[in-house]
Amino acid sequence: MIADHRPRTRLRALIAVACSAALGAALLAGTVPVASASPSAAAPSGTSPQDRHDQGNKVVGTFTNWSAYHPNRHIKNLHTSGAAGKLTHIRYFHGVVESRGCYPGDPDTDFGKYYSAEDSVDGVADSWQQPGWGSVNQLRKLKRLYPRLKVVWSFTRWSWLEDLGESPDEARRFARSCRALVEDPRWGDVFDGIDIDWEYANRGDESFRTLMSAMRAEFGGDLVTATIPGDAAPGGGIDATDFAEAADDVDWFHVMTYQLYGRHETLGPTAPHAPLRAYPGIPQRYATVDAAVRKLREQDVPARKLLLGISFQGYGWRGVTRSAPGGGAAGPAWGTGNPGVDHYRVLRSLCPAGGRIAGTAYAHCGTDWWSYDTPDTVAEKVTYGKRQGLGGTFLWELASDTPDGELMNAVR
Numbered sequence: 001m002i003a004d005h006r007p008r009t010r011l012r013a014l015i016a017v018a019c020s021a022a023l024g025a026a027l028l029a030g031t032v033p034v035a036s037a038s039p040s041a042a043a044p045s046g047t048s049p050q051d052r053h054d055q056g057n058k059v060v061g062t063f064t065n066w067s068a069y070h071p072n073r074h075i076k077n078l079h080t081s082g083a084a085g086k087l088t089h090i091r092y093f094h095g096v097v098e099s100r101g102c103y104p105g106d107p108d109t110d111f112g113k114y115y116s117a118e119d120s121v122d123g124v125a126d127s128w129q130q131p132g133w134g135s136v137n138q139l140r141k142l143k144r145l146y147p148r149l150k151v152v153w154s155f156t157r158w159s160w161l162e163d164l165g166e167s168p169d170e171a172r173r174f175a176r177s178c179r180a181l182v183e184d185p186r187w188g189d190v191f192d193g194i195d196i197d198w199e200y201a202n203r204g205d206e207s208f209r210t211l212m213s214a215m216r217a218e219f220g221g222d223l224v225t226a227t228i229p230g231d232a233a234p235g236g237g238i239d240a241t242d243f244a245e246a247a248d249d250v251d252w253f254h255v256m257t258y259q260l261y262g263r264h265e266t267l268g269p270t271a272p273h274a275p276l277r278a279y280p281g282i283p284q285r286y287a288t289v290d291a292a293v294r295k296l297r298e299q300d301v302p303a304r305k306l307l308l309g310i311s312f313q314g315y316g317w318r319g320v321t322r323s324a325p326g327g328g329a330a331g332p333a334w335g336t337g338n339p340g341v342d343h344y345r346v347l348r349s350l351c352p353a354g355g356r357i358a359g360t361a362y363a364h365c366g367t368d369w370w371s372y373d374t375p376d377t378v379a380e381k382v383t384y385g386k387r388q389g390l391g392g393t394f395l396w397e398l399a400s401d402t403p404d405g406e407l408m409n410a411v412r
Contacts (some may be wrong), residue, residue: 057088057392058088058089058252058307058391058392058393059086059087059088059089059392059393059395059411059412060087060088060089060090060091060225060254060307060392060393060394060395061078061083061087061089061090061091061395061397061398061408062090062091062093062154062394062395062396062397062398063075063078063090063091063092063093063135063397063398063399064093064094064397064399065092065093065094065105065106065109065110065135066106066109067397067398067399068109068113068135069109070337071336071337071343071399071400073398073399074115074119074135074138075121075135075138075139075141075142076119076120076121076138077398077399077403078090078142078398079121079142079145080403081401081402081403081404081405081408082404082405082408082409083398083401083405083408084142084145084146084149085146086405086408086409086411086412087149087408088148088149088150088392089149089150089151089152089192089223090139090149090150090151090152091151091152091154091195091225091227091254091394092135092136092139092151092152092153092154092191093105093154093156093195093197093397094154094155094156094197095153095154095155095156095181096155096156096157097155097156097157097161097164097174098157100164100170100173100174100177101174101177101178101181102155102174102177102178102181102182102194103181104181108134109134109135110134110135110136111132111133111134111136111137111187112132112133112134113133113134113135114126114133115133115134115137115138120138120141121138121141121142121145122141122144122145131186132186132187136187136190139151139190140187140189140190143189143190150192150193150223151190151191151192152191152192152193152194152195152223152225153181153182153191153193153194153195154194154195154196154197154227155178155194155195155196155197156197156199161196161198161201161207161211164207164211165206165207165208165209165210165211166206166207166210167210168210168213168214171210171211171213171214172214172217172218174211174214175211175214175215175217175218175219176218178194178215178218179194179218179219182194182219183222192222192223193219193222193223193224193225193251194215194219194222194223194224194225195223195225195226195227195254196211196212196215196224196225196226196227197226197227198226198227198228198241199227199228199229199237199256200229200231200237200240208226208241208243208245208246209242209245209246209249212224212226212246212249212250213246213249215249216249216250223251224249224250224251225250225251225252225253225254226243226246226250226253226254227253227254227256227394228241228243228253228254228255228256229255229256230255230256230257230258230260230289230292230309231260231286231292232286232287232288232291232292232294232295233284233286233287234286236286238292238295238296238299239295242299243296243299243301244299244300244301247300247301247302247305250305251305252304252305252306252307252391252392253296253301253305253306253307254307254309254394255292255293255296255306255307255308255309255394256309256396257274257289257292257293257308257309257310258273258274258309258310258311258396259273259274259311259315260273260274260275260284260287260288260289260292261273261274261275261283261284261287262315262316262317262340262371263315263340265283266317266329266331266332266340267328267329267330267331268317268320268326268327268328268329269283269325269326269327269328269329270317270320270322270325270326270327270328270329270362270369270371271283271284271287271325271326271371272325272357272358272359272360272361272362272371273311273314273315273360273371273372274288274289274310274311274359274360274371274373274381275287275288275289275357275358275359275360276288276289276290276358276359276360276380276381276384277289277290277291277358277359278290278291278358279357279358281325281326282358283326288358289308289359289381289384290384293306293308293388293390303388303389303390303391304389304390304391305391306390306391307390307391307392307393307394308381308382308384308385308388308390308392308393308394309393309394309395309396310373310378310381310382310393310394310395310396310407310411311372311373311395311396311397311400312343312344312373312395312396312397312398312400312401312407313341313342313343313344313372313396313397313400314341314342314343314344314347314370314371314372315340315341315370315371315372316332316333316335316340316341316342316351316368316369316370316371317329317330317331317332317333317340317368317369318330318331318332318333318334318367318368318369319331319367320364320367320368320369321367322364322369323354323355323364323369324355325357325362327369329369330367333368333369333370334368342370343399343400343401344372344373344374344400344401344402344406344407345400345401345402345403345406347363347370347372348374348402348406350365351363351364351365351368351370352365353372353374356376356377359377359380359381359384360372360373360377361373361374361376361377373407374407375406375407375409375410376410378407378410378411379410379411381393382410382411393411395407395408395411
């Protein structure tokens with residue numbers, strides 16, 4: 001699936017939200033069967049928080065639960081493409097925030113989807129005798145093959161997150177709910193911590209700080225991460241929250257330094273979605289990777305706690321007659337999912353990149369104009385992150401790469 005558009009799984013998620021309180025109670029009570037932990041599946045103990053911070057080479061890849069339906073990509077593909085061996089962490093997206101608690105985003109996909117031998121990580125089909133199926137069980141199998149790989153479960157719903165951080169008592173209750181779900185013994189061996197997908201839930205500094213403090217108190221030495229905006233415009237997403245205030249409670253931040261331009265500018269002018277730095281004629285001079293990193297560093301967020309975001313998707317317009325950036329458009333291009341968005345593995349053949357500006361590639365095919373990262377521009381951005389002393393790289397999303405992992409290979 002592409003970006004925020006999840007036709008089939010989105011419907012499942014909405015149904016799950018509608019009955020989330022009952023479902024959550026059933027899950028936590030153990031009446032919904034899922035695969036139980038076994039000693040052989042347990043991951044080795046993790047490093048200390050300080051060790052994690054100082055590694056400086058984290059590669060965190062996002063795997064979305066709707067990928068199992070569209071674009072029909074599964075956890076097994078992380079193994080067959082070689083991506084799993086290059087990742088240090090997987091951010092499993094997404095769980096939902098509802099009724100003041102954490103709940104599975106799509107219980108059917110997470111715990112109930114049947115996997116044949118062909119689609120299973122280890123080549124063994126699910127059986128009726130086993131207590132649970134789904135992507136979470138496939139993650140368990142992947143971790144058996146890659147014991148050093150860690151997984152965090154990412155939870156999102158911006159409006160709820162804003163409210164939950166306003167009261168310390170409410171934040172603590174919420175954190176207890178999340179820990180009960182993430183560390184449930186039936187799948188606690190799969191998850192090594194939690195990610196709070198804050199993004200643009202920008203009620204204020206205190207709300208975020210209170211929420212992350214509660215998360216750290218509940219999760220202790222397990223991983224606690226946050227996904228935050230890359231919007232460096234004055235008064236934008238980064239300005240709305242002082243992330244440095246919560247940095248002591250967060251292992252690291254996944255910075256969304258992609259799709260910085262183009263999401264709302266449906267009529268153009270065309271421009272790269274994630275330029276490294278400003279260039280002559282750029283429509284919005286703050287819509288750059290470097291501006292986001294600098295603003296967060298100016299907030300005194302430690303560089304080692306910032307992971308540079310790179311998208312494996314492209315963003316485009318239609319009705320464009322000009323090949324170079326800066327042309328007008330009639331609207332978003334027709335992607336295979338969400339309008340204006342498509343996978344790199346599709347675009348590399350459908351509309352091959354013919355130009356490059358400010359560290360991002362672009363392509364003009366007929367009257368469609370696309371901006372996306374290629375292996376060369378991915379490598380350039382990874383190099384930039386290393387020179388800035390950042391903690392590593394954050395990838396959105398793994399299912400958009402080629403079957404042989406072209407972009408993942410460039411990250412490493």
